[in-house]
Amino acid sequence: MLTKDTVLPRLIEIITPFNRAGTDLNAKTTFATDLELDSLTVMDLTAEIEDEYDMLIPVNMLPDLETIGDVADAVVKIKNA
Amino acid sequence: MPDLFDKFQPLIDQYEGLMASGLRDPFHLQMDEILSPTRAVVNGREIILVGTYNYMGMTFDPDVIEAGQKALAEFGAGTTGSRVLNGTFQGHAECEAALRDFYDMEHAMVFSTGYQANLGLMSAIAGRGDYIVLDADSHASIYDGCAMGNADIVRFKHNDVADLEKRLKRIPDGAGVLVVLEGVYSMVGDIAPLKEMVAVAKAAGAMIAVDEAHAMGFFGEHGRGVFEQAGVEDDVDFVVGTFSKSVGTVGGFIVSNHPKFEVLRFVARPYVYTASLPPAVVACSAASIRKLKYAHNKRAHLWEASRHLHKSLREAGFTLGTETAESAIIAVKMPDQETSAKMWTALIEEGVYVNMVPPQATPGLHLLRCSLCADHTSAQVEEIIARFKRAAATAGLPLKA
Ligand SMILES: Cc1ncc(COP(=O)(O)O)c(C=O)c1O
Numbered sequence: 001m002l003t004k005d006t007v008l009p010r011l012i013e014i015i016t017p018f019n020r021a022g023t024d025l026n027a028k029t030t031f032a033t034d035l036e037l038d039s040l041t042v043m044d045l046t047a048e049i050e051d052e053y054d055m056l057i058p059v060n061m062l063p064d065l066e067t068i069g070d071v072a073d074a075v076v077k078i079k080n081a
Numbered sequence: 082m083p084d085l086f087d088k089f090q091p092l093i094d095q096y097e098g099l100m101a102s103g104l105r106d107p108f109h110l111q112m113d114e115i116l117s118p119t120r121a122v123v124n125g126r127e128i129i130l131v132g133t134y135n136y137m138g139m140t141f142d143p144d145v146i147e148a149g150q151k152a153l154a155e156f157g158a159g160t161t162g163s164r165v166l167n168g169t170f171q172g173h174a175e176c177e178a179a180l181r182d183f184y185d186m187e188h189a190m191v192f193s194t195g196y197q198a199n200l201g202l203m204s205a206i207a208g209r210g211d212y213i214v215l216d217a218d219s220h221a222s223i224y225d226g227c228a229m230g231n232a233d234i235v236r237f238k239h240n241d242v243a244d245l246e247k248r249l250k251r252i253p254d255g256a257g258v259l260v261v262l263e264g265v266y267s268m269v270g271d272i273a274p275l276k277e278m279v280a281v282a283k284a285a286g287a288m289i290a291v292d293e294a295h296a297m298g299f300f301g302e303h304g305r306g307v308f309e310q311a312g313v314e315d316d317v318d319f320v321v322g323t324f325s326k327s328v329g330t331v332g333g334f335i336v337s338n339h340p341k342f343e344v345l346r347f348v349a350r351p352y353v354y355t356a357s358l359p360p361a362v363v364a365c366s367a368a369s370i371r372k373l374k375y376a377h378n379k380r381a382h383l384w385e386a387s388r389h390l391h392k393s394l395r396e397a398g399f400t401l402g403t404e405t406a407e408s409a410i411i412a413v414k415m416p417d418q419e420t421s422a423k424m425w426t427a428l429i430e431e432g433v434y435v436n437m438v439p440p441q442a443t444p445g446l447h448l449l450r451c452s453l454c455a456d457h458t459s460a461q462v463e464e465i466i467a468r469f470k471r472a473a474a475t476a477g478l479p480l481k482a
Contacts, residue, residue, distance in 0.1 A: 054251065056248065058233035
């Protein structure tokens with residue numbers, strides 16, 4: 001079973017190379033405002049997270065994933081479904 | 082209260098900046114006269130049209146015009162109704178028959194635009210718990226159709242067969258899946274490896290839709306599209322198309338051999354809740370489709386013109402979107418937005434119209450897009466090349482040695 005405690009630090013590792021603004025990365029960091037990711041970068045980042053967990057994060061789910069914590073919750077939920 | 086337009090301010094600023102630089106406005110050009118599929122008058126001057134998607138030059142075909150005039154006189158200016166109410170006339174049925182014959186398929190459904198055909202298919206065919214798997218570079222109408230429906234939407238990297246396969250493997254067992262592909266991608270005019278992609282999608286048990294908007298009329302033995310050329314006709318469940326390019330009118334369609342296809346007429350909302358095409362439009366379209374079937378000379382000429390323009394622009398040092406002419410779209414890459422606007426203006430001054438692709442449509446790319454027409458003469462193509470070279474000098478666009 002994956003838990004948010006293990007997923008969150010791994011997500012932060014994956015997101016670090018995308019953090020060009022040097023923002024503090026934690027569960028509350030937002031992708032749009034804090035990280036200022038454009039749509040192409042979001043696609044690359046999503047693909048990396050999907051590969052890490054061998055899963056799909058559908059495009060229609062993205063608007064609900066505002067923070068790194070939201071993604072961690074989604075990964076745990078989908079993988080344990 | 083905030084002004085609801087505030088969110089558009091960056092775009093308004095960008096546009097006003099472009100206009101303040103004294104360049105022409107690429108997005109509000111007015112064609113005062115259309116002399117032929119390849120010539121128009123703008124501001125009292127004749128220009129060559131090299132960005133119309135009028136691939137087969139059918140807009141002024143005498144048989145097409147005659148069919149339209151007859152229908153206009155006999156059936157009136159409009160239908161004032163939905164396809165499922167009072168808006169299906171003899172011409173709509175005839176148009177669907179022409180499509181069934183052209184594609185050699187059992188079913189054809191004519192929509193008011195290609196945009197709506199994609200909206201209708203994507204939003205209706207896949208429901209909650211189903212998946213639509215689409216190329217990341219898919220046309221806006223495919224994305225919008227997905228957004229209208231309730232399926233889960235999964236993207237794969239543009240034209241990447243391995244990425245498509247990887248994503249299909251991750252879909253939970255038991256979910257319905259539609260894979261959406263395009264024959265020709267309209268931004269740079271590259272074609273999809275349909276043989277490999279269709280094989281991978283079939284192996285995963287998915288249904289397959291191919292949008293052949295930019296390929297109808299000149300790919301494959303019968304001009305059906307890239308899916309015909311790739312030899313995958315029997316494995317494709319739906320072909321989506323438009324009348325607004327090779328057919329030379331306006332409208333959209335889906336053709337299919339699926340035995341239950343006709344139910345889409347009740348469930349595709351963009352088919353039901355809008356008025357049908359005017360009688361003249363369906364009559365012109367049917368006449369055009371019937372002629373496209375036999376337009377072998379036009380097809381050959383279009384390919385020759387496309388290859389020649391591609392080769393010559395490349396040799397002149399322009400940076401193009403593809404290594405070779407894969408379709409009738411030749412995209413010229415610009416280094417930045419400003420040079421792109423300058424080059425576009427210089428081309429208009431020289432008397433050449435191409436599309437300046439808005440940067441929102443191709444993040445990270447600045448493109449001037451040419452599309453050829455079967456009616457472009459060899460002399461016109463030479464003229465286009467010469468004008469491109471002069472425009473590059475005027476616009477200060479560096480060319481490769
Ligand atoms: C790939 C693709 N599909 C669909 C459409 C929509 O066609 P229409 O102009 O008939 O709405 C277009 C044209 O813009 C297109 O390029």
